[in-house]
Amino acid sequence: MSTASSGFKLGEWIFTTDHKRIGILYLIGSIAAFAVAGIMALLIRIEQAAPGPTIVSDAFTGGDQYNVWLYFHGAAMILGFLIPGLTGFAANYLLPLMIGAKDVAFPRINALSVWLFWAGIVVALLTFIVPDKPDVMWTGYPPYSVTTAGNTALYVFTVHLMGFSSILAAVNFLVTIIYMRAPGMGWNQLNMFVWSCFTALIIQLIFVPVLAAAVTLLLFDRYLGTHFFDPANGGDVLLYQNLFWFYSHPAVYVIFLPAMGIFYEIFATMAKNPIFNYKAAVYGGMCCIVLISGEVWVHHLYYSGMPDWLRIGQMVTTLLISVPVGLMTISLFGTLYKGAITFNIPMYYGTASLYLLLIGGLTGIPLAMTVMSVHLGETSFTHAHFHFIMGIFATFSVFAAVDFWFPKITGKMLNPAQGKLGFWLNFIGVNITFWPLFIIGVEGMPRRYWDYSQFPSHFAGYHKVATLGAIIVAIGMILTISNWIISAIKGEKAPDNPWGSNSLEWTHTATPPGPGNFPAPVTVDATWTPYSYKR
Amino acid sequence: MKRAVSALVLTGLGVVAGLAEAKEKVAIPDPAASWNQLWHHVLLDLFIIGIIFLAAGLYWVWKYRATRPNQIGEGPQLTKLGAIGFAVVPAFLFMADDFFLAAKGWTVWNEYRNVPRNAMEVKVTGSMWSWNFEYDNGVSTTFMVDSKEGEGLVVPVGKPVVLRMTSTDVVHSFFLPDYRVKEDLMPGRVTYLWFNPIKEGETLATCAEYCGNRHAFMWTKVKVVSQADFDTWLAKQKQGA
Numbered sequence: 001m002s003t004a005s006s007g008f009k010l011g012e013w014i015f016t017t018d019h020k021r022i023g024i025l026y027l028i029g030s031i032a033a034f035a036v037a038g039i040m041a042l043l044i045r046i047e048q049a050a051p052g053p054t055i056v057s058d059a060f061t062g063g064d065q066y067n068v069w070l071y072f073h074g075a076a077m078i079l080g081f082l083i084p085g086l087t088g089f090a091a092n093y094l095l096p097l098m099i100g101a102k103d104v105a106f107p108r109i110n111a112l113s114v115w116l117f118w119a120g121i122v123v124a125l126l127t128f129i130v131p132d133k134p135d136v137m138w139t140g141y142p143p144y145s146v147t148t149a150g151n152t153a154l155y156v157f158t159v160h161l162m163g164f165s166s167i168l169a170a171v172n173f174l175v176t177i178i179y180m181r182a183p184g185m186g187w188n189q190l191n192m193f194v195w196s197c198f199t200a201l202i203i204q205l206i207f208v209p210v211l212a213a214a215v216t217l218l219l220f221d222r223y224l225g226t227h228f229f230d231p232a233n234g235g236d237v238l239l240y241q242n243l244f245w246f247y248s249h250p251a252v253y254v255i256f257l258p259a260m261g262i263f264y265e266i267f268a269t270m271a272k273n274p275i276f277n278y279k280a281a282v283y284g285g286m287c288c289i290v291l292i293s294g295e296v297w298v299h300h301l302y303y304s305g306m307p308d309w310l311r312i313g314q315m316v317t318t319l320l321i322s323v324p325v326g327l328m329t330i331s332l333f334g335t336l337y338k339g340a341i342t343f344n345i346p347m348y349y350g351t352a353s354l355y356l357l358l359i360g361g362l363t364g365i366p367l368a369m370t371v372m373s374v375h376l377g378e379t380s381f382t383h384a385h386f387h388f389i390m391g392i393f394a395t396f397s398v399f400a401a402v403d404f405w406f407p408k409i410t411g412k413m414l415n416p417a418q419g420k421l422g423f424w425l426n427f428i429g430v431n432i433t434f435w436p437l438f439i440i441g442v443e444g445m446p447r448r449y450w451d452y453s454q455f456p457s458h459f460a461g462y463h464k465v466a467t468l469g470a471i472i473v474a475i476g477m478i479l480t481i482s483n484w485i486i487s488a489i490k491g492e493k494a495p496d497n498p499w500g501s502n503s504l505e506w507t508h509t510a511t512p513p514g515p516g517n518f519p520a521p522v523t524v525d526a527t528w529t530p531y532s533y534k535r
Numbered sequence: 536m537k538r539a540v541s542a543l544v545l546t547g548l549g550v551v552a553g554l555a556e557a558k559e560k561v562a563i564p565d566p567a568a569s570w571n572q573l574w575h576h577v578l579l580d581l582f583i584i585g586i587i588f589l590a591a592g593l594y595w596v597w598k599y600r601a602t603r604p605n606q607i608g609e610g611p612q613l614t615k616l617g618a619i620g621f622a623v624v625p626a627f628l629f630m631a632d633d634f635f636l637a638a639k640g641w642t643v644w645n646e647y648r649n650v651p652r653n654a655m656e657v658k659v660t661g662s663m664w665s666w667n668f669e670y671d672n673g674v675s676t677t678f679m680v681d682s683k684e685g686e687g688l689v690v691p692v693g694k695p696v697v698l699r700m701t702s703t704d705v706v707h708s709f710f711l712p713d714y715r716v717k718e719d720l721m722p723g724r725v726t727y728l729w730f731n732p733i734k735e736g737e738t739l740a741t742c743a744e745y746c747g748n749r750h751a752f753m754w755t756k757v758k759v760v761s762q763a764d765f766d767t768w769l770a771k772q773k774q775g776a
Binding site: 060061063064067135137139141142143144147148231232235236237238271272273274276277279280284303304305308311312315316319320322323326327329330333334335336337338339340341342343351354355358359362363365366369370371372374375377378379442443444446447448449450451452454500533534 | 570573574577580581584585588589591592593595596599600601602605606607608609610611612613618621622625626629630632633634636637640641643644647648704705706708710712713715716717718719721722723724726739741742743744745746747748749750751752754
């Protein structure tokens with residue numbers, strides 16, 4: 001079975017074990033999650049456009065409605081869109097093609113992963129149907145999540161399903177990368193995207209079980225009467241926060257690393273350049289992030305009553321993250337140096353990523369400093385920071401990936417005019433949305449507030465501007481996603497290698513790739529790399 | 536010789552300790568002011584790094600655009616030494632900046648955590664959704680979040696205030712935006728923060744940890760009044776109770 005088979009049969013898609021189709025199923029599910037969570041974001045922004053009830057019914061039930069939007073936005077964007085969009089869709093579709101393999105190591109486990117993911121999406125969507133809608137935010141902190149009338153079980157089961165899906169996918173892809181590379185392909189010849197997934201999936205494999213354990217204990221506390229997080233009976237509130245962030249900070253790198261990997265691929269291809277200082281970016285950058293990622297979680301708990309020595313110790317480790325990230329950034333920027341850059345939709349997103357990476361990364365530095373964070377934490381400064389790096393940089397990487405590999409996946413070209421218009425609206429819109437939030441964040445605007453009447457009246461103006469930005473983004477997103485759908489159906493036919501890339505998925509497969517991926521077994525020699533363009 | 540050295544060291548330490556003692560007597564630090572100063576240093580630091588990278592990136596994007604079809608990039612193939620240099624030198628530069636920021640941050644952090652000895656203690660209890668403040672003499676006032684009834688936190692000007700905080704139900708956070716400080720409140724633990732109210736006036740404290748339906752309304756007044764007014768107020772509260 002392959003994406004190239006003639007005619008559409010639903011059963012073939014549901015029971016597929018082809019990594020390309022599974023990748024596409026991941027893409028459809030994650031874009032669906034993105035769309036619903038995006039609508040939640042719009043509701044959140046419209047509500048905040050003015051102090052007092054804007055679209056919620058009244059001051060007393062307003063919080064209940066708004067908190068459900070916030071919960072779904074956060075949980076669905078991270079668990080349903082970013083992680084499955086990058087390590088589900090992109091990794092599934094591209095890894096076997098990039099390493100010259102026929103499929104993943106365990107195709108049926110791969111099918112199970114995508115089923116679990118879809119089940120997770122369905123359970124998450126139940127939020128809108130059940131009467132006791134979950135309102136525990138994506139963090140689910142007890143005691144609130146234990147005592148709330150909202151349905152914490154839906155949150156826990158969403159995490160379980162997505163988590164098992166991630167763990168299975170991680171094992172599957174790690175084995176695939178280690179054992180199924182084309183004969184002759186050494187570790188230093190791998191695509192940057194392969195390396196970024198390899199490192200991200202190691203993090204995924206180590207840390208997801210911790211999150212699964214934390215939310216399971218939460219489930220027991222809520223429904224079985226245990227007291228893991230109940231201090232009145234010998235439990236500890238902070239235990240959950242530590243377990244949660246012990247996973248959830250590394251989860252940031254599960255998103256960040258593949259996002260960087262995608263931009264590396266686009267830069268190298270569009271600039272027709274080798275990766276600048278490949279080994280420094282891979283070993284000094286990605287591998288070091290794996291090593292440090294588990295020792296920085298306390299920066300989410302700088303004002304949570306943690307011991308002072310931990311707050312200071314992890315300030316140092318958190319700041320040191322700038323070393324591997326800095327090496328990767330230099331390598332990414334350096335890949336453009338003396339290149340021959342072609343501009344098209346993926347490269348538009350690539351160019352924007354330079355700026356987004358800097359804004360998102362640098363605004364993380366004050367938040368890494370314990371004392372700075374004690375004021376800036378939990379304000380809209382923090383909110384704008386992680387939206388720049390996670391919300392926009394990573395989301396743009398998914399968009400760039402779809403746009404870049406669209407000809408490969410569908411055999412069609414995108415409509416460039418619509419794609420570029422969509423890009424500009426997205427890019428301008430996110431800046432209009434999040435810069436005002438940086439400013440009022442420094443002045444003390446807290447996160448997760450739907451009303452802010454107690455604050456100076458000029459906050460309302462900033463919130464209005466931010467809401468205007470969100471509406472611009474919404475139009476941009478509609479243009480972008482409708483471009484994919486329309487072009488997939490009736491776009492211009494794509495040539496086999498429209499970008500002139502040197503990577504295996506472009507040079508050695510049909511467009512779109514047929515069953516078994518490669519018409520003939522692939523071997524590479526010691527001089528081959530995906531980035532050695534003939535001078 | 537050994538003895539002389541140790542005597543010298545001890546004297547030195549004594550002098551330093553004495554100076555520190557003297558310094559504490561004269562001036563109580565103002566963490567909010569230190570925070571503002573550090574914030575400007577950090578912003579400058581970020582601005583410099585950001586401008587260098589952004590200028591290089593945008594300039595290269597513009598300068599190295601392809602001028603003819605099928606053009607191939609001429610990016611450098613680094614020698615072994617070049618590769619190591621481009622990894623080690625930036626790594627040390629980044630580390631230097633990290634340690635510089637960490638040291639600066641730690642210095643101000645020490646101000647945040649070392650409560651001045653003459654600080655007035657107030658017990659703060661957060662609940663869904665009210666703030667309770669309990670003073671040394673047993674006076675306890677509650678600020679109701681829904682009705683906005685209650686005195687809020689009243690403190691005398693010029694005297695550092697340390698808040699010993701806990702919660703009766705879920706996690707809350709006592710956030711004083713004007714004093715650049717917050718700390719969470721939770722059941723089963725007592726946390727603290729201190730601030731230095733250097734001028735009279737009314738400001739607000741607001742909850743910064745998600746606590747359900749009324750989270751956005753969970754704020755309270757913080758009134759800084761003269762010592763005389765504070766004494767009168769406290770006496771009146773005591774009588775009322």
